[in-house]
Amino acid sequence: MNESVLDRFLRYVKIDTQSSEESTSYPSTSKQLDLLNLLVKELKALNLKDVRIDKYGYVMASLPSNVKQAVPAVGFIAHVDTSSSASGENVKAQIIQYKGGDITLPGDPSVVIKESENPELKNNIGKTIITSDGTTLLGADNKAGIAIIMTAVQAIMNNPNIPHGPVKIGFTPDEEIGAGTKYFDLKAFGADAAYTVDGDTAGELNKETFSADSATITVHGRNIHPGSAKNIMVNSIRAMADIIVRTPKNMAPETTEGYEPYIHPHVLKGEEEKTTLNFLFRDFETSGLVKQKIILEKIIEEVKPLHPKAKIELEIKESYRNMREGLEKDPRVTDYLWEATKRSGLEPKWVPIRGGTDGSRLTAMGLPCPNIFTGGKNFHGKTEWASLWGMEKSVETVLNLIQVWAEKTK
Numbered sequence: 054m055n056e057s058v059l060d061r062f063l064r065y066v067k068i069d070t071q072s073s074e075e076s077t078s079y080p081s082t083s084k085q086l087d088l089l090n091l092l093v094k095e096l097k098a099l100n101l102k103d104v105r106i107d108k109y110g111y112v113m114a115s116l117p118s119n120v121k122q123a124v125p126a127v128g129f130i131a132h133v134d135t136s137s138s139a140s141g142e143n144v145k146a147q148i149i150q151y152k153g154g155d156i157t158l159p160g161d162p163s164v165v166i167k168e169s170e171n172p173e174l175k176n177n178i179g180k181t182i183i184t185s186d187g188t189t190l191l192g193a194d195n196k197a198g199i200a201i202i203m204t205a206v207q208a209i210m211n212n213p214n215i216p217h218g219p220v221k222i223g224f225t226p227d228e229e230i231g232a233g234t235k236y237f238d239l240k241a242f243g244a245d246a247a248y249t250v251d252g253d254t255a256g257e258l259n260k261e262t263f264s265a266d267s268a269t270i271t272v273h274g275r276n277i278h279p280g281s282a283k284n285i286m287v288n289s290i291r292a293m294a295d296i297i298v299r300t301p302k303n304m305a306p307e308t309t310e311g312y313e314p315y316i317h318p319h320v321l322k323g324e325e326e327k328t329t330l331n332f333l334f335r336d337f338e339t340s341g342l343v344k345q346k347i348i349l350e351k352i353i354e355e356v357k358p359l360h361p362k363a364k365i366e367l368e369i370k371e372s373y374r375n376m377r378e379g380l381e382k383d384p385r386v387t388d389y390l391w392e393a394t395k396r397s398g399l400e401p402k403w404v405p406i407r408g409g410t411d412g413s414r415l416t417a418m419g420l421p422c423p424n425i426f427t428g429g430k431n432f433h434g435k436t437e438w439a440s441l442w443g444m445e446k447s448v449e450t451v452l453n454l455i456q457v458w459a460e461k462t463k
């Protein structure tokens with residue numbers, strides 16, 4: 054018996070798996086294990102091989118090849134956790150036969166999925182979409198991906214006629230807090246190429262992410278009782294204010310899109326003695342990060358003479374790199390995905406991600422890992438929705454993809 058992708062999805066979104074940035078444990082919240090342990094059970098029930106959960110909560114499983122030729126092992130990865138930006142507790146999924154127009158969510162009528170803000174909706178007229186009731190997020194990010202992978206796995210197990218090489222499955226915790234690959238055991242996973250199933254609109258594929266660094270400017274001043282501060286106090290806050298006004302406003306997240314880079318001041322902490330400001334550097338070209346560093350260095354040089362007694366330091370740390378460069382080393386990984394998407398009757402499209410993914414980190418670790426659409430939209434908020442058609446197309450694409458790998462390997 055095949056279970057539908059919708060039934061699986063509805064089961065997974067009911068389980069609260071919100072991760073937490075504040076936590077120091079791994080996984081960051083133990084409730085993620087509720088879903089991870091359930092997936093172990095379900096993978097075992099589907100008769101996959103080597104089904105296991107490690108001490109960090111990573112779930113892995115294998116499907117042995119059913120063809121003679123030595124096809125590279127292809128992995129599929131999804132994360133169980135949901136974003137902390139909206140509650141994921143007691144999700145009440147609404148199944149809607151979409152007829153067009155705005156969608157007002159029943160649990161909170163102030164939450165409206167607007168047709169004008171969701172151009173994708175028009176491709177779903179006459180189709181089924183799933184939303185929350187407006188009081189929580191839906192959790193399509195990334196439970197749609199989990200349901201898609203599990204449904205594809207079941208189809209492979211039930212259809213020996215689908216030719217495929219070795220397939221590896223990986224479910225991870227803590228992606229939303231940037232730690233999804235922290236303890237990911239690449240060797241144990243055993244894939245030669247992998248795909249995260251964590252994108253959105255049907256047909257959209259991702260092979261590019263930002264390259265990212267973080268920067269910290271620290272201004273050291275000198276504090277003294279304000280009553281006797283004349284000519285002695287050096288207020289680091291004032292120096293930092295002069296730095297902030299000089300940061301480029303046309304290179305900010307709120308003024309850029311597509312392939313445009315940004316420098317984003319995002320955490321400010323300070324008092325007279327010491328003020329720190331953290332920045333995010335983001336550019337699709339890794340070389341652009343050096344330019345961003347130079348911009349801050351120039352600003353610091355300009356501000357120094359205005360506050361000669363203050364000491365100003367700049368520190369840069371690498372965050373992650375655009376996965377494009379890693380993916381170019383083996384063009385099959387992206388070429389076959391493109392072909393598989395076309396075979397699903399979709400018009401494939403490469404879309405740059407203005408962020409990082411687990412795939413960008415895995416690619417940097419040596420496992421090439423582009424991203425596949427799930428049919429979900431508006432991730433991390435109460436207006437999140439999922440297209441059932443998009444989810445079904447994603448299942449089809451995953452099944453086509455493993456067949457393309459088997460076919461093209463002689």
Ligand SMILES: [Zn+2]
Nearest residue numbers: 194195228251
């Ligand atoms: Zn995600």
